[in-house]
Amino acid sequence: TASQGGEPEVNDHIFERIVTYSKTIAVPARRRLNDPEILRGKALFHRVGCAACHTPSYVTGSSDIEALSDQLIWPYTDLLLHDMGPALADENAGPAEINREWRTAPLWGLGLTKEVSGFNAFLHDGRARSLEEAILWHGGEANRARVAFESLHAAERAALLAFVEDL
Numbered sequence: 001t002a003s004q005g006g007e008p009e010v011n012d013h014i015f016e017r018i019v020t021y022s023k024t025i026a027v028p029a030r031r032r033l034n035d036p037e038i039l040r041g042k043a044l045f046h047r048v049g050c051a052a053c054h055t056p057s058y059v060t061g062s063s064d065i066e067a068l069s070d071q072l073i074w075p076y077t078d079l080l081l082h083d084m085g086p087a088l089a090d091e092n093a094g095p096a097e098i099n100r101e102w103r104t105a106p107l108w109g110l111g112l113t114k115e116v117s118g119f120n121a122f123l124h125d126g127r128a129r130s131l132e133e134a135i136l137w138h139g140g141e142a143n144r145a146r147v148a149f150e151s152l153h154a155a156e157r158a159a160l161l162a163f164v165e166d167l
Helices: 012-024 036-048 110-117 131-137 140-150 154-166
Strands: 081-083 101-103
Touching (some): 036 140, 036 154, 081 140, 131 154
C-alpha cells in the first residue's frame, strides 16, 4: 500500500534471481598475468608498500552456493578504514577525526574502468582522473607508499601502474 512505501517493483522470484546473479558474477579475468612488465610491476607494488592495505588474497568462508565456498580470491583490499590524510578529507563526513578515513578499495577489475563506464574516475569521489593521480592523492597511513611510488623511475612507475591495470 502507499502508506507502506508502495508495491515492490519486482516479485520475490525475480528478486532472488538478482541476488544470486549479484553473488555469483565473476571478476574480470586478468589479461597479461605472466607478462614480464606486469610481474615487475607486481614486485614493485609489494616493494613500495601498496600491499600493506591492498592485501592481495583471501580465502572465502562457507556459502550457501557451493562454488563460492573456500575459494582463493584476489581482491587487493583489506576492507578496513584508513586515515588517508587531510587532502582526501571530506568535511561533510562528520568530525575531523573520522572525515579522513576511507575503506581500502578493491583493485580487481580497476583497469577496465574506462571500458565499463566510459570514463576514468578514481578514489571515493572520482577526483582522480588516472590511477597515477589516485596514488598521488594518498596520504596519512598511505603516505610512505606514496612517497616510495614517487621515488620510482618512470619505467618502474609504468610497470606498477600496468600491474594495477591488469588486476
